[in-house]
Amino acid sequence: MKAEVLSIGDELLIGQVINSNAAWIGEQLARIGISVGRMTTVGDSLDDILQAFERARSECAVVIVTGGLGPTHDDRTREAVLRFFNTGLRLDEDALTDIERFFAERKRPLSDRNRDQAMVPALARTLRNMRGTAPGYHISDDRGQFFVLPGVPTEMKGMMERDILPLLASAAPTPRAVITVLSTGIPESTLADTLEGIDTLLPDTAVAFLPSLHGVRLRLTATRDTADAARHAVDTLADFVLTRVGEHVYGRDTESMEQVLVALLRAQGKLLAVAESCTGGLITDRLTNVPGSSDCLERGVVAYSNRCKSDMLGVPPLLIAEHGAVSREVAEAMAEGVRLRAGTDIGISTTGVAGPSGGSDEKPVGLVWIGISSPDGTEARAFHFGTDRLTVKARAAQAALDAVRRLLLHLPLFSTQ
Amino acid sequence: MKAEVLSIGDELLIGQVINSNAAWIGEQLARIGISVGRMTTVGDSLDDILQAFERARSECAVVIVTGGLGPTHDDRTREAVLRFFNTGLRLDEDALTDIERFFAERKRPLSDRNRDQAMVPALARTLRNMRGTAPGYHISDDRGQFFVLPGVPTEMKGMMERDILPLLASAAPTPRAVITVLSTGIPESTLADTLEGIDTLLPDTAVAFLPSLHGVRLRLTATRDTADAARHAVDTLADFVLTRVGEHVYGRDTESMEQVLVALLRAQGKLLAVAESCTGGLITDRLTNVPGSSDCLERGVVAYSNRCKSDMLGVPPLLIAEHGAVSREVAEAMAEGVRLRAGTDIGISTTGVAGPSGGSDEKPVGLVWIGISSPDGTEARAFHFGTDRLTVKARAAQAALDAVRRLLLHLPLFSTQ
Numbered sequence: 001m002k003a004e005v006l007s008i009g010d011e012l013l014i015g016q017v018i019n020s021n022a023a024w025i026g027e028q029l030a031r032i033g034i035s036v037g038r039m040t041t042v043g044d045s046l047d048d049i050l051q052a053f054e055r056a057r058s059e060c061a062v063v064i065v066t067g068g069l070g071p072t073h074d075d076r077t078r079e080a081v082l083r084f085f086n087t088g089l090r091l092d093e094d095a096l097t098d099i100e101r102f103f104a105e106r107k108r109p110l111s112d113r114n115r116d117q118a119m120v121p122a123l124a125r126t127l128r129n130m131r132g133t134a135p136g137y138h139i140s141d142d143r144g145q146f147f148v149l150p151g152v153p154t155e156m157k158g159m160m161e162r163d164i165l166p167l168l169a170s171a172a173p174t175p176r177a178v179i180t181v182l183s184t185g186i187p188e189s190t191l192a193d194t195l196e197g198i199d200t201l202l203p204d205t206a207v208a209f210l211p212s213l214h215g216v217r218l219r220l221t222a223t224r225d226t227a228d229a230a231r232h233a234v235d236t237l238a239d240f241v242l243t244r245v246g247e248h249v250y251g252r253d254t255e256s257m258e259q260v261l262v263a264l265l266r267a268q269g270k271l272l273a274v275a276e277s278c279t280g281g282l283i284t285d286r287l288t289n290v291p292g293s294s295d296c297l298e299r300g301v302v303a304y305s306n307r308c309k310s311d312m313l314g315v316p317p318l319l320i321a322e323h324g325a326v327s328r329e330v331a332e333a334m335a336e337g338v339r340l341r342a343g344t345d346i347g348i349s350t351t352g353v354a355g356p357s358g359g360s361d362e363k364p365v366g367l368v369w370i371g372i373s374s375p376d377g378t379e380a381r382a383f384h385f386g387t388d389r390l391t392v393k394a395r396a397a398q399a400a401l402d403a404v405r406r407l408l409l410h411l412p413l414f415s416t417q
Numbered sequence: 418m419k420a421e422v423l424s425i426g427d428e429l430l431i432g433q434v435i436n437s438n439a440a441w442i443g444e445q446l447a448r449i450g451i452s453v454g455r456m457t458t459v460g461d462s463l464d465d466i467l468q469a470f471e472r473a474r475s476e477c478a479v480v481i482v483t484g485g486l487g488p489t490h491d492d493r494t495r496e497a498v499l500r501f502f503n504t505g506l507r508l509d510e511d512a513l514t515d516i517e518r519f520f521a522e523r524k525r526p527l528s529d530r531n532r533d534q535a536m537v538p539a540l541a542r543t544l545r546n547m548r549g550t551a552p553g554y555h556i557s558d559d560r561g562q563f564f565v566l567p568g569v570p571t572e573m574k575g576m577m578e579r580d581i582l583p584l585l586a587s588a589a590p591t592p593r594a595v596i597t598v599l600s601t602g603i604p605e606s607t608l609a610d611t612l613e614g615i616d617t618l619l620p621d622t623a624v625a626f627l628p629s630l631h632g633v634r635l636r637l638t639a640t641r642d643t644a645d646a647a648r649h650a651v652d653t654l655a656d657f658v659l660t661r662v663g664e665h666v667y668g669r670d671t672e673s674m675e676q677v678l679v680a681l682l683r684a685q686g687k688l689l690a691v692a693e694s695c696t697g698g699l700i701t702d703r704l705t706n707v708p709g710s711s712d713c714l715e716r717g718v719v720a721y722s723n724r725c726k727s728d729m730l731g732v733p734p735l736l737i738a739e740h741g742a743v744s745r746e747v748a749e750a751m752a753e754g755v756r757l758r759a760g761t762d763i764g765i766s767t768t769g770v771a772g773p774s775g776g777s778d779e780k781p782v783g784l785v786w787i788g789i790s791s792p793d794g795t796e797a798r799a800f801h802f803g804t805d806r807l808t809v810k811a812r813a814a815q816a817a818l819d820a821v822r823r824l825l826l827h828l829p830l831f832s833t834q
Binding site for chain 2: 012013014015016017018019020022023024025026027028030035036037038039040041042043048052208210274276279280281282283284285287288289291293294297298299300301302303304305307308311312341342343354355356357389390393
């Protein structure tokens with residue numbers, strides 16, 4: 001079953017908005033076994049939309065359209081649907097109720113423009129919008145399935161998850177299951193060597209290695225006669241991964257390291273304190289993106305100056321003078337210092353050369369020391385994270401968070417690669 | 418002059434990679450007066466690529482293709498170019514020299530696969546790749562301009578900026594100039610009211626309001642007979658904006674608030690210290706993304722606990738008990754405390770309810786107090802930033818950074834809206 005994703009909006013063509021909707025839809029469809037053959041973006045022009053509708057319908061059994069359903073005159077998608085399917089408008093009472101409630105909850109007056117969004121193409125089934133005002137449309141006929149959704153990502157995702165993906169999954173010809181296993185601290189090539197044989201373990205399965213700054217994601221896919229059998233097959237692959245590289249696996253699917261870590265810290269009733277130099281606040285920024293992080297993060301210190309390292313973390317100035325701020329000794333003193341001063345169970349630290357300047361032969365750009373301290377002791381390790389400043393920050397933050405995960409799970413504190 | 422942007426790669430269709438290339442190219446072309454009529458993404462299939470080539474060429478005078486030029490067998494774009502233009506391969510000596518140097522500089526062995534990338538379509542002019550190994554191709558004929566670029570963003574951007582944009586700009590039928598003026602601290606509707614009349618100030622100009630979490634970007638466009646005249650017209654519009662809402666304008670085009678601020682602090686020789694509660698490190702993370710920030714950022718404190726607010730910032734526990742951690746009094750004490758303890762010229766603070774829980778009728782989710790302190794005094798103001806946790810963090814960080822900008826420029830410390 002082939003699909004086309006059609007995005008509508010001038011703001012996409014002029015680069016004002018990056019088309020993350022299309023990628024998200026592609027990823028979700030791939031998970032249920034539907035291949036996207038093409039993604040197309042056109043502007044808010046009736047002719048261009050109609051031409052794109054015709055082309056998509058003639059080639060793909062599933063067409064998912066997003067954008068152009070808003071209440072202003074720039075939005076032409078509803079009009080295009082009326083013309084393309086040669087249908088009129090009808091009032092959808094449920095949609096009107098949803099729209100009225102949306103405005104009532106926000107204590108905002110309901111305008112005629114918004115009320116008009118409850119007028120939908122007569123032959124379409126409507127898809128409820130729980131997060132905004134424009135309902136979606138679903139038209140099913142002998143040429144296939146045609147869906148029209150708002151361009152606002154949260155509204156589009158709500159309809160996809162609630163209505164469209166379950167419907168398409170049940171209609172997919174070959175049941176497929178997908179798990180993404182999230183690894184970190186092991187390079188792609190080492191991971192591939194260690195997992196040698198996984199691609200021939202079971203028939204009709206696939207393993208994809210997807211590297212990123214936070215580690216390598218492993219996407220495991222299986223197609224079977226039933227959804228249960230497909231699920232069982234990917235579970236077998238995931239178990240194989242855990243057996244071979246378990247200590248490097250921190251989560252699954254859409255989990256983030258910070259979510260995993262906040263859950264672990266809260267479950268164990270542990271408090272964390274963070275002392276960052278080269279990561280500059282990125283570690284605590286990521287942790288505090290997670291609701292409930294205030295239960296387990298006591299404080300963070302961004303110790304960008306040597307004076308601050310001494311004042312707030314108790315790192316002896318002589319230690320810095322002797323070894324330099326980027327050193328095992330200072331990383332350990334920072335981790336232990338922040339832990340003791342904060343009175344927490346765990347302290348973590350980063351100190352490195354983020355670049356682009358400040359490197360030397362002995363301490364090149366990309367060198368980062370990560371320290372971790374608990375009542376059981378304090379350790380640090382040197383990493384080399386490349387030469388791009390933002391890359392160095394991102395990879396160092398991930399490695400530091402991973403060290404805390406390893407401590408909490410009684411694994412070796414640092415990956416051995 | 419119409420353009421199509423054609424992106425090639427299975428990784429785009431399955432949502433592994435978000436297509437930021439197409440948006441960037443669309444934005445750059447818009448700046449020089451070329452409209453993108455359509456963006457298309459297809460996978461690494463020869464048939465799909467050839468079909469997309471034909472369609473793009475038949476409708477658009479400019480076609481920009483990215484992706485599929487890598488050294489592995491998945492990459493089919495070069496083969497598609499050979500078939501589509503019915504041409505063979507030739508060795509490009511300059512490309513080979515570039516590739517050899519690329520590997521020599523990285524002390525990595527040069528493989529045959531990479532050497533083969535210097536074999537280019539015989540009728541194409543090559544575009545040098547200063548950041549990778551695959552050269553780009555430029556084919557110009559009576560049907561128009563056809564460009565093929567690598568999919569790696571930095572490599573693609575290098576070729577666009579160095580070769581393609583200057584070439585297309587000089588060939589554009591109508592010279593156009595674009596400036597994006599960056600504003601913050603003023604809502605879109607207020608901005609539109611205050612700038613009333615700007616759209617009729619000069620003929621053949623356009624003003625677009627582009628809201629984001631960091632403020633409203635104003636894109637000013639003018640088309641004229643000459644590039645100089647177009648430039649003069651957008652400068653006139655920009656001056657109009659500065660006259661009306663100058664204090665809200667922090668930068669232009671691709672500048673970020675943190676870049677502007679680091680430049681200002683360094684120019685004035687001022688040191689900053691940051692005390693963050695609800696923003697959780699985002700302020701220092703953004704500042705430390707800027708090279709040279711170590712010259713002007715002395716320290717940051719992420720004071721997530723009340724104990725830390727007292728220990729590290731000197732906020733009296735009684736003050737917190739009396740007014741609550743989210744209050745004018747605590748915001749001011751945090752900003753002054755971090756400034757005095759760090760010995761800096763400026764201290765900035767945030768304390769608020771980021772949500773989703775922790776709100777009350779008196780202090781709802783989204784309430785954020787921002788404090789700023791200098792030898793001239795200490796002030797704080799309350800903001801309401803909505804109910805989504807990441808939105809609250811992003812908007813609060815931007816407002817806090819803007820308060821520092823205002824202090825350095827001797828403007829009122831907080832926007833009056």
